[in-house]
Amino acid sequence: MTLSTxxxxxxxxxxxxxxxxxxxxxxxVGFVAFAAAIPMGLYQVAERSNLFASLxxxxxxxxxxxxxxxxxxxxxxxxxIMGFGYFAALHSLKQNVWSPLFSWAGFVIALVGxxxxxxxxxxxxASVMYTFYPxxxxxxxxxxxxxxxxxxxxxxxxxxxxxMMQWRRANPGMAVxxxxxxxxxxxxxxxxxxxxxxxxxxxxxxxxxxxxxDTIDPGLARTFFSWTLHAIVYFWLxxxxxxxxxxxxxxxxxKLFSDELARVAFVMLxxxxxxxxxxxxxxxxxxxxxxxxxxxxxxxxxxxxxxxxGFTILATLEISGRLRGGKGLFGWIAKIRWNNPMTLAAMLSxxxxxxxxxxxxxxxxxxxxxxxxNTQWITGHFHLIFGGTxxxxxxxxxxxxxxRITGRRLASTRMALWQLWLWFWGMLLTTLPWxxxxxxxxxxxxxxxxxxxxxxxxxxxxxxxxxSGAVMLTVSAVLFIIVLVRSHFSERLPEVPEVVFATAIHQxxxxxxxxxxxxxxxxxxLVYMLASYGYPLLQFAFIGTPQSIPFGFGE
Amino acid sequence: MAFHIDxxxxxxxxxxxxxxxxxxxxxxxxxxxxWHPPSNVEVIDSAQLHLATGVGGDEFxxxxxxxxxxxxxxxxxxxxxxxxxxxxxxxxxxQGEAFKIRIASFDxxxxxxxxxxxxxxxxxxxxxSEATTMLNNLGDYPMLCHEFCGMGHAYMFGNVKIVPQxxxxx
Numbered sequence: 001m002t003l004s005t006x007x008x009x010x011x012x013x014x015x016x017x018x019x020x021x022x023x024x025x026x027x028x029v030g031f032v033a034f035a036a037a038i039p040m041g042l043y044q045v046a047e048r049s050n051l052f053a054s055l056x057x058x059x060x061x062x063x064x065x066x067x068x069x070x071x072x073x074x075x076x077x078x079x080x081i082m083g084f085g086y087f088a089a090l091h092s093l094k095q096n097v098w099s100p101l102f103s104w105a106g107f108v109i110a111l112v113g114x115x116x117x118x119x120x121x122x123x124x125x126a127s128v129m130y131t132f133y134p135x136x137x138x139x140x141x142x143x144x145x146x147x148x149x150x151x152x153x154x155x156x157x158x159x160x161x162x163x164m165m166q167w168r169r170a171n172p173g174m175a176v177x178x179x180x181x182x183x184x185x186x187x188x189x190x191x192x193x194x195x196x197x198x199x200x201x202x203x204x205x206x207x208x209x210x211x212x213x214d215t216i217d218p219g220l221a222r223t224f225f226s227w228t229l230h231a232i233v234y235f236w237l238x239x240x241x242x243x244x245x246x247x248x249x250x251x252x253x254x255k256l257f258s259d260e261l262a263r264v265a266f267v268m269l270x271x272x273x274x275x276x277x278x279x280x281x282x283x284x285x286x287x288x289x290x291x292x293x294x295x296x297x298x299x300x301x302x303x304x305x306x307x308x309x310g311f312t313i314l315a316t317l318e319i320s321g322r323l324r325g326g327k328g329l330f331g332w333i334a335k336i337r338w339n340n341p342m343t344l345a346a347m348l349s350x351x352x353x354x355x356x357x358x359x360x361x362x363x364x365x366x367x368x369x370x371x372x373x374n375t376q377w378i379t380g381h382f383h384l385i386f387g388g389t390x391x392x393x394x395x396x397x398x399x400x401x402x403x404r405i406t407g408r409r410l411a412s413t414r415m416a417l418w419q420l421w422l423w424f425w426g427m428l429l430t431t432l433p434w435x436x437x438x439x440x441x442x443x444x445x446x447x448x449x450x451x452x453x454x455x456x457x458x459x460x461x462x463x464x465x466x467x468s469g470a471v472m473l474t475v476s477a478v479l480f481i482i483v484l485v486r487s488h489f490s491e492r493l494p495e496v497p498e499v500v501f502a503t504a505i506h507q508x509x510x511x512x513x514x515x516x517x518x519x520x521x522x523x524x525x526l527v528y529m530l531a532s533y534g535y536p537l538l539q540f541a542f543i544g545t546p547q548s549i550p551f552g553f554g555e
Numbered sequence: 556m557a558f559h560i561d562x563x564x565x566x567x568x569x570x571x572x573x574x575x576x577x578x579x580x581x582x583x584x585x586x587x588x589x590w591h592p593p594s595n596v597e598v599i600d601s602a603q604l605h606l607a608t609g610v611g612g613d614e615f616x617x618x619x620x621x622x623x624x625x626x627x628x629x630x631x632x633x634x635x636x637x638x639x640x641x642x643x644x645x646x647x648x649x650q651g652e653a654f655k656i657r658i659a660s661f662d663x664x665x666x667x668x669x670x671x672x673x674x675x676x677x678x679x680x681x682x683x684s685e686a687t688t689m690l691n692n693l694g695d696y697p698m699l700c701h702e703f704c705g706m707g708h709a710y711m712f713g714n715v716k717i718v719p720q721x722x723x724x725x
Contacts, residue, residue: 058706129703133664135680136705218664219679260558282592283666283675285682289594293586300578307571311564366582367590370673374666374701441670443701446709451697455670506559515558539596545681546600546610551663553705555638 018100019090019499020405022107026083027398029111030076031484034391037071038477040064045430045470049463050449050456061447062127062553069130070121073386074149075114077236080394081190082107082156084239085183087401088246089160091499092177093167097159106155113148116141128553129445131229132205134221135548140209143201150194160187161518168516175511178259179246179501182266186238188518192274192525193235196227208550215547219286220540226277227533234273234302236386240393241265244313244346247400249502251342254320257312259504263515265305265312270521272301275532282369286545291536292366298532299364306357313350317343319505341416345396348424349389355428356384359435374445377438380431387473388427392420395480402487407496411486415479422476429469433462593676593686599659601680604635611683615659622646622654624725630654636678637661639707641698647716649723653689666702669715677702690717 044064047055086103090096097103119141120126126138132146164176164184176184200221207213249256256262278295281287320343321332337343359381362368372378399416403409410416440458442449449456514520603609605616613619620633621643632654635642638661648654658667658678665678669690676684690696700711 058709062703062706133702136663136703217681219682222664222677222679258559258561258564261560261564281677284677284679285593285595285597285684286679287594288596289591292592292594293582296582297579300575300582303575303578304568304571307567307574308564311567315563361578366592367585370592370675373675373677374668441668443666443668443699445701445703448709450710451670451699451712452695455697508559512558543596543598544610545598546602548601548663548680551705555705555707 013094015090015094015096016499018096018103019087022090022097022103023083023087023401024405025107026079026086027401028083029114030079030083030394031398031481033071033075033079033114035477035481037068037076038474040068040071042470042474044068045467048447048449049467050460051463051467056448058447059124059127059554062129063121063124065445066127066129067118067121070117070146073130073232073236074146076391076394077232077386078110078149078153080397081186081235081239082110082153084243084394084397084401085156085160085187087405087499088179088242088501089163089183092180092246092501093163095163095167095170098162098166102155103159106152106159108152109155110149110152113145113150113152115145116148117145120145131225133225134205134208134216134218135551136553137205137209137550138553140206143205143209147198147201147206150198153190153194157187157191160184164518173510175259175508176516177246177501178256178262178504179242181263181516182238182242182245185266185270185518185521186235186242188522189231189238189270189273190235192529193228193231196224196229196274196277199227200224215549217540217545217547219284219545220537222281222284223287223533223536223540226280227274228277229280230277230299231273233382233385234269236390238266238269239397240349240390241269241309243342243393243397243400244309244349246501247397248313248342248346249316249320249504250500251340251400252317252320252337252346254316254323256502256504257315257319259506259508260511260515261308261312263511265308267515267521268301268305268308271524271528272298272305274525275528276301278532278536279364279369282366283373287536291532294532296364296366298528300361303357306353310350310353313346317347339413339417341399341413341420342396344417345392345420348420349392352384352388352392352424352427355432356381356389359384372438374443375438376434376442376444379444380434380438383434384427384431388424388431392423392427395420395423398480398484402484403493404497404499406488408487408490408492411483411490415483419476419479419483422472422479426469426472426474426476430466430473431469433466433469437462437466593684595683595685597683597685598681599683601660601662604659604661611659614657617642622648622725632656632658634658634667635661636665636667636700636711638663638705639700639711641667641700641711641713644713645716646698646713647718647723648690649720650693650717651689651691652720652723653687655685655687657683657685659683663704664702665700665704665711667698668701669696669698672696674698675701690715693717693719 126142276298321335324335326332326335599611600609607613660678
């Protein structure tokens, strides 16, 4: 991939070369993890369905579930977000990273951590699910690898924050580009988010692994993990929203409806992310009802930035449809650039977000949560929100970025569009039956279904549908990798397309300070976190829980 | 520096605020009626459930588990979850009568869930899980573990039989 073969005589600015290399390396690591995790997903669907008796193996199943979860939720997400972040940040600010060595150090640390965790995962020595709840223990390299992946990603966070600060100093009073504001707030969000699981690993798991302590409090561990477990979803979702706000409007041939309100949505998504994790603990005995109720209030607040985003994106699509000649109340829908991968993906992503959001209302509900907690409904929910809403935008970002990185034509736009449609229908056919199965009482994370013929008779028709959905997802994933690989060898473009981000109808040169700086929101997060996690964590110092000894998972 | 906000956006935000207030209202309404998730924050020595000397006493020892009525006549179900089963493995309960379930894990993280009902608890070692509910439909239901607890996880389930009130005997 030579990067400097444009027809232009001007040398490529340094930041562009760095953006391409950092962007491409990170995103490829993410997509390789994705490609490795996809066949595991197909296998798991087949194994647990009871439709293929010859596949049954609990050891392979649980190793596969854990690996699939770690690769998709930690590796694909983190590496994609870092790659897209570098690419977007450097181009929007038109400045280089402050130290390429520092950035590459982060990449190498995260990559080493990934490999270190992947080996025991694939050997079946770490089949503890990607949530790794104690007192069941995996082998030490699994935790060290996960920690290195986190530490590597913090280098990226520092790069984003430093970049934004440098730019603001050089451009006093000017509005930070929207794409950069979103990316940096996501970097700050990830620093806050990753702290919960990091504290769990540093204070509880590693001391036990190294033999410094003999026992552990699983209630404390679950409380720490809930701190990470919800906000991580917004970390995954952020780049999808950023692409919708900052790339899709141009790609669809229109303009962004509002720049300021996008910033408001970003800020709210940040504030109401970390301090609300207790809806993952509603059914837990170690936290009191009042704290759960408090977290419920914050959990529902995510409706505000989500609906703002839905409004702005649909309004943006309507503008583009009308600019292209769409008339009447619904006529603009037909005129949207359905043949543009980014535009199509944004539309499909919004539809999946709507379906997933409805399910999320049940999960967030203080008492209704009991109907679906740890059932297959939950698996359906987060596959719609992450695998659907977020990842389909990762695909679209890749289709948009690849020609701008390689200087070559996207190998096949037609195949890309097929791939996105297949992913959408495959995801619906997989996850809607999962929601139904959850309501019909099927638990998640089981390798087989031995609970009696009556329940199996209820469940089996939905298992068949979900299997067909999983096959479509697999075909779609294969198409995605084919398009990306072929795009490294396709016809060279006469000129590398410019990286230009969308502008709003009323593009602001300046915005209120609170929508241009993160300091205030960082303090607000600290106060909100102390209020919502302070006592619930402190209580473990004096309620006197008898601690647990470690257990393996293979007995 | 002006903050530009469209009239349509303003209307939309009012609608969203209305949705959030409605959602909160529904939650508060049911919470006030006593619909709380299980949250008793009660510690116990999971490794010594069978001994009277451990933290929490011998409530969960072998001779004390099962279905009983307390002094007020309320049905109490006392159970232990341990790899890979629930003890007692079979219980019988009367249709439509409220009961309180108290259950503790003997080893790792477990869960208990009766499909098609709201009996759904996490079982965290070191803590007692407690909920009050009732089961309304006659027949046999699995009580299954819904949190990964090891290689035998999928086979960890017991049975609850719901019988008409007049057939229920202790």
